[in-house]
Amino acid sequence: MSSVELIGMISIIMAGATVGLGAPITAIGEGWAVSRSMAALAQQPDAAPVITRAMFIGVAMIESSAIYCFVVSMILIFANPFWNHFANLAGTQ
């Protein structure tokens, strides 16, 4: 198997694995955060604005780790630097 094929194959596998591992783990954490804040909301409905705002900020912070995984996998698929390097080499030869 040539090195170009190897790079393409590993890139695609890793792009899937990045989101496949990063998203569920983040989702578990986010689910915990939301379930805890829902419990807090049920106990203290008066504090709804504060709890909701804190939940949104926290969830967005947690979510960013899933977004990092997504960005990495999108770069691997659509703007892969190694793949582009070999494509340029093939183009110049």
Place this chain on the structure above:
Amino acid sequence: MDITPDSIVYWRSGLFKVNATLAFTWLVMAILVVGSWLVTRRLRTDTSLSRGQNLLEIVVEGIQGQIRDITQQDPGRYLPFIGTLFLFIAVSNVLTLVPGFRPPTGSLSTTSALALCVFVAVPIYGIAAQGVRGYLKTYIRPSVFMLPMNILGELTRTIALAIRLFGNIMSGSMIAAILLAIAPLFFPILMNALGLLIGLIQAYIFSILALVFIASATRVHEEGRQAQARNAQEEKVDE
């Protein structure tokens, strides 16, 4: 399929080029400026308000309320910066619905520029609130060993701000494009509706986080003053 609107170049002259990101940033700026100019041309204080004035008042009051809730300070100081960030990001995210519009926030250049603005604004507000010495002291809090961690945190949270906004908006348009290729009939509309919600939430999150960072740089000073005020109040109650 391209990952950012940076690669679409409309006009180029030497090193200088106008790509889709720049053009749509200017478009959003023009919409904001012309819109507010049209509305604030005829401001009225009696009971019959125009629709535009009502809208702008609700927006400004809402932002002021949020700032007051979070910082527990007078919102006037933070309103121009935070309000501009929120309005720019919100308008450019909502305009994704318009066909042919590429949101400038879906490009890493725009979001890095916005995050750099926050990165610069934090020390400016901090120094304005508690002086150079007072601001620099926040870096060695709680102890001097935390200095590298504090500096690292300052840098990473700027990068995180930029990539969070970019990733969310880019993923929205990317998922819509992928779904368009797989199931073009109905699902892209659903994803667009979700993208609208995510865009507004991200605008909110970005400005709230900027506000939290700025407030944390100005807080130490204010907390002392607040504690004094609270003690004074309690003494009054005791009397």
